[in-house]
Amino acid sequence: MREETHLAENELDALLDGRLTPEQHASAAGHIAGCEACGAELAQLRWLRSELRAVGARAPARDAAFEARLRVALDGEDAVRARTERVAPLLRGPRRWLLASAAAMTAVLLAWLVASPQQVALPDAAAERYLAVRGEPAEPGLDAAVLEERFRAGGVAFRARVLDLDMLGFRIAGGSAFEFGATTAVETLYRDALGQSVLCVMLEDDAAALPAGGERFERGGIAFASFRRGDVTVVVWSEGDLLCLLVAALPREELHVLAVAKAMLPS
Amino acid sequence: MEQPKQAQAARREAFESLAMPHAVRLRACARRWFRHEATADDAVQETFLRAYRTFDAFEPGTNARAWLFTILYSVCANEHARARSHAATSLEDVTEELLYRSEQFAPRAALPEPTGTEVERALGALPEPFKSALTFVDVEELSYEEAASALGCPVGTLRSRLSRGRKALAEKLAHLAPRTRTAS
Numbered sequence: 001m002r003e004e005t006h007l008a009e010n011e012l013d014a015l016l017d018g019r020l021t022p023e024q025h026a027s028a029a030g031h032i033a034g035c036e037a038c039g040a041e042l043a044q045l046r047w048l049r050s051e052l053r054a055v056g057a058r059a060p061a062r063d064a065a066f067e068a069r070l071r072v073a074l075d076g077e078d079a080v081r082a083r084t085e086r087v088a089p090l091l092r093g094p095r096r097w098l099l100a101s102a103a104a105m106t107a108v109l110l111a112w113l114v115a116s117p118q119q120v121a122l123p124d125a126a127a128e129r130y131l132a133v134r135g136e137p138a139e140p141g142l143d144a145a146v147l148e149e150r151f152r153a154g155g156v157a158f159r160a161r162v163l164d165l166d167m168l169g170f171r172i173a174g175g176s177a178f179e180f181g182a183t184t185a186v187e188t189l190y191r192d193a194l195g196q197s198v199l200c201v202m203l204e205d206d207a208a209a210l211p212a213g214g215e216r217f218e219r220g221g222i223a224f225a226s227f228r229r230g231d232v233t234v235v236v237w238s239e240g241d242l243l244c245l246l247v248a249a250l251p252r253e254e255l256h257v258l259a260v261a262k263a264m265l266p267s
Numbered sequence: 268m269e270q271p272k273q274a275q276a277a278r279r280e281a282f283e284s285l286a287m288p289h290a291v292r293l294r295a296c297a298r299r300w301f302r303h304e305a306t307a308d309d310a311v312q313e314t315f316l317r318a319y320r321t322f323d324a325f326e327p328g329t330n331a332r333a334w335l336f337t338i339l340y341s342v343c344a345n346e347h348a349r350a351r352s353h354a355a356t357s358l359e360d361v362t363e364e365l366l367y368r369s370e371q372f373a374p375r376a377a378l379p380e381p382t383g384t385e386v387e388r389a390l391g392a393l394p395e396p397f398k399s400a401l402t403f404v405d406v407e408e409l410s411y412e413e414a415a416s417a418l419g420c421p422v423g424t425l426r427s428r429l430s431r432g433r434k435a436l437a438e439k440l441a442h443l444a445p446r447t448r449t450a451s
């Protein structure tokens with residue numbers, strides 16, 4: 001008669017996983033001893049579990065290169081953390097940089113406007129541009145919506161966007177659209193409480209190819225190229241037909257983290 | 268100024284000694300989910316970054332592996348949701364979208380041929396949420412409570428998923444199982 005009332009599947013699983021109370025275990029074990037079907041089913045479950053545990057045990061050996069990659073990422077995180085700790089107290093105090101002149105930033109054509117953005121000169125021109133505008137007075141009250149509207153008013157027909165770097169203490173300080181040749185570029189200037197500036201440039205380019213050279217890395221399916229010009233770092237990536245650049249005199253890893261955090265796969 | 272630097276270095280060292288030994292299994296697990304190496308590696312890297320950011324909240328003495336797998340599962344689920352959020356506009360995209368719906372954590376790139384043993388392939392082909400339940404409990408040997416916490420479900424639900432998942436997998440692999448006496 002015992003064979004006709006088999007153990008339920010979840011009872012077999014609980015028996016397999018040692019999840020039964022001593023009384024339940026004794027009862028189930030007693031049943032198994034006299035029930036060929038339940039015994040066979042439990043044996044099959046035991047076999048299956050040993051096979052699955054073997055899958056876990058077959059994990060490959062430690063990979064030094066992959067661990068090095070993780071450490072580089074953690075280095076970037078450390079840099080951001082250190083920066084946030086430096087900046088946070090100042091953000092709570094008076095924002096002196098917001099008291100700067102409200103004069104709109106003068107739009108100056110980039111030296112590289114006439115050159116192909118794919119050319120290696122692009123990082124040089126971007127670094128020069130950064131050095132020229134990083135000290136521009138901030139426009140109080142400027143936000144992303146206002147700036148994007150300014151881009152559109154400036155004739156920008158592509159999907160230029162304003163990155164939100166607020167989390168890292170960088171506020172929008174200025175920005176404009178530039179007409180050049182057959183295409184247009186936009187730039188957004190950010191500044192933090194320490195007076196450090198970051199410049200973001202976006203331009204439409206059919207090929208959207210990264211400039212040659214530089215340090216290459218890839219995150220989340222997006223390829224980045226990083227260039228060092230003096231104490232200025234230029235990170236470039238493409239989002240479909242949009243070429244994006246972040247430029248700042250920040251530690252290289254810190255700017256990489258910013259770029260990786262804000263880059264988007266083309267939709 | 269030296270003191271914060273030293274504290275940060277100590278924090279970093281503590282995190283690495285706790286988390287780095289688990290990188291191999293996290294990576295293997297992510298690769299079983301995604302079957303796409305670059306996506307899996309990105310997921311593990313993101314897991315490490317998130318874990319590092321919240322390391323101060325980690326309770327020493329608790330299961331670090333379960334903690335990391337919980338984060339990995341969250342990262343993978345987000346990645347899947349992000350991949351699905353890309354609008355399906357072409358016939359190719361629609362086909363891709365249907366593939367995504369057929370299996371959670373499907374890779375965003377074209378599906379390569381599954382690799383590994385027949386058991387691994389059969390496990391990889393199990394539909395979610397059974398695959399994750401079996402992966403956490405039977406492959407990674409997390410407790411029911413740890414696995415349920417990682418998957419964000421009650422223990423009873425996990426138990427049910429385990430039972431159904433094991434049954435489905437056992438049926439798929441019946442031809443490999445050692446012969447037992449005929450069930451009555």
